[in-house]
Amino acid sequence: MLNPQLNKHGELQHLLSIEGLPKSIVNHILDTASSFVGVSDREVKKVPLMRGKSVFNLFFENSTRTRTTFEIASKRLSADVINLNISASSASKGESLLDTIDNLSAMHADMFVVRHSQSGAPYLIAKHLNDHKQHHVHVVNAGDGRHAHPTQGLLDMYTIRHYKKDFTKLTVAIVGDILHSRVARSDIHALTTLGVPEVRAIGPHTLLPGGLEQMGVRTFTNMDEGLKGVDVIIMLRLQNERMNGALLPSAQEYFKNYGLTPERLALAKPDAIVMHPGPMNRGVEIDSAVADGPQAVILPQVTFGIAVRMAVMSILAGAKE
């Protein structure tokens, strides 16, 4: 099987990356998510779809925020969740990643939600499970290195679809540290898959990776030019560690050139929406007046994120073996 994400029936077996995911599966996830948006509003926020299933949050890189979204999604699906902070345990005892996976599979795990600082780690795990015919175990990539963060990409698509309905007429700008961002990479693949005609990447030269043009992305180093007439603005978080490094002069300087202020936002379409994966650096990549303003859909992104993760997990859990 060439695409390790799909099983022999063409169903989603693992969610590793939006790259290579058929448009029909992306739409199936978004449609399923929309049925879950209501669940979190109910008095009893639970459905029994994963009752008795064991979900392992394998966080080789610490991220309370992302771990929490998966933990809530799992519990609202009635799954049992076990949180493993791996850096502090087996890794320090010298056990290999794949031995850990084999062990947890032998405990009849149903799903691994994997966060890892190294690009490709979830692929390695999924391939190992496929090779050993452990078809009852599913992998969700919760962020690997600079590579991919597919559930973030999907929740971004859900948000855009919710506010803009039709992908085929949109201009979407992604602003900031594209070079180091797995969110940007996942968003670009998703937007392209869903037929967005114009995707723009805006940032300083040092933070724009090569190869964007080949992916069909227009690049801008001047933010004012890049924002002109866009329907959707996706701001990226500027990692603290970049701020005073070789790639950037300072946070103040960055804000001056790439911070989203009300004045800059006025260059986009009047009904443009502003997104951010969080956590925000107010005053660095985004002005509080925008973050808390009427065009920001940053908190709805969080709400939709739970529904999208419930959709992904329940679809994986329902795949045929």
Added chain:
Amino acid sequence: MLNPQLNKHGELQHLLSIEGLPKSIVNHILDTASSFVGVSDREVKKVPLMRGKSVFNLFFENSTRTRTTFEIASKRLSADVINLNISASSASKGESLLDTIDNLSAMHADMFVVRHSQSGAPYLIAKHLNDHKQHHVHVVNAGDGRHAHPTQGLLDMYTIRHYKKDFTKLTVAIVGDILHSRVARSDIHALTTLGVPEVRAIGPHTLLPGGLEQMGVRTFTNMDEGLKGVDVIIMLRLQNERMNGALLPSAQEYFKNYGLTPERLALAKPDAIVMHPGPMNRGVEIDSAVADGPQAVILPQVTFGIAVRMAVMSILAGAKE
């Protein structure tokens, strides 16, 4: 609304402090708790009152002990519990407290149990939620700085009521480091609200805060005098960090003057009860003979504490929006 703890129907919306809580609400909590005392004794220690609700334990200050009591109370109410040790996550990424709160609210949180080293943090959160009309989210203060620890105060009242029935004829002594104690502050407000005619504070000058007399509290620096004829003795934990600091000479010296020994206990009424919020420093503020003696009700306090927390949480969850 002047009192941020009450909603427009006069119901408990948040539990932030016993100060300002109407006596009727305090009594309602104690009455509700008494119906939960039996639940923990049953074969199946669960009631479905909060099934499908999401409770977030937001501990900005580490306290396994208090976190555990809330986690048990939540699970016995059938809620889903998510533990967040915040110091280790978003805080280190520079996200503001209120952005974190907005995010978790957007995940459809139902309740935040907040522990924070800064006085007022739970107030700030509750006010923010009220201001943004997030009326579906409730805040429980699980201890903020030196300010308040209302569930400890309430469980202390439950314990006193259990053993002494009538508050209006009691003399209650609180002994130790009153100055730094949120427990003492919450107990004093609760005792006053419930009509206890005589509340005494006993401790060295350096650990007795100003303003006690105005709160109707009699102060004593001589423990023998202070204990004479009391019905209830509430011992406070002496924080390790105080022991060899500027405020106190030494643990030995402290025990000589303010340690509760069997001899000192004999000065109180013969049926006086001895309470302690735990964890105890045996041989510092309390002698083991007293801690393990027939007048100590320290373990019943723990048992009642679960019921009181179940009462608070279920009352909050049942408030109208």
Added chain:
Amino acid sequence: MLNPQLNKHGELQHLLSIEGLPKSIVNHILDTASSFVGVSDREVKKVPLMRGKSVFNLFFENSTRTRTTFEIASKRLSADVINLNISASSASKGESLLDTIDNLSAMHADMFVVRHSQSGAPYLIAKHLNDHKQHHVHVVNAGDGRHAHPTQGLLDMYTIRHYKKDFTKLTVAIVGDILHSRVARSDIHALTTLGVPEVRAIGPHTLLPGGLEQMGVRTFTNMDEGLKGVDVIIMLRLQNERMNGALLPSAQEYFKNYGLTPERLALAKPDAIVMHPGPMNRGVEIDSAVADGPQAVILPQVTFGIAVRMAVMSILAGAKE
């Protein structure tokens, strides 16, 4: 009561050690476990045997791996699980071990799963509970110092019974650092109890404790001799901290003398099985060709381990008071 593990009805009250456990109880645990092996294979991997019970994982020594197995077993029995990493909490506040236990018992705990670096800690806790007539609380030893790891011993017995059926004709070799191994100690007691006629201990002189011969164990310092004709090989993990210490020259040297290679395995019976408690040090005590080979039953051990822990916990929870 002489044996603190049994209650006055002769039922299992605590599981502290396999030493002193009647053969009938060991067999009852293994038989019960076999009924649970199927549960983890089902669509809904849960039985309601411990619904509403509160299980506390008290890990005074960090072990994500063992904690995870107990957490899964508890959740599959529908119990509520509370994880306490004690070193980081009360212990640092100077509360005594037994005060912590009294507190958690007062919260109506049903079970303590205890891991402690000091031999005897679970005994101390069980004795304290028995002395204070806290008969509703059960203790499971999840590994104490060098002393015992009874659930590992029991899952090893389950595995041997699964593959070899009859204990009374077997030769079993335990290989490695017998001196520091609570697994070895538990296995030796279990094998003896179940009537295995020949138990061998293989390792360097410095890692073979005195007294093995009195326990009926044959000792070998030459691995080739020790493996001749055995039915079962139990490899032990070589702790990292031993590797370059006074007791051993180096990991390479150790592998040369005591590593299990395909050549050495060929000295055992052709149908011999290879076990390991994990996590494995590949290339130190075991060659990958053996670890991943057809005679290894290391992953089935993990699977059976969940069922055995479910059996132990459900038997304890069902004991009469």
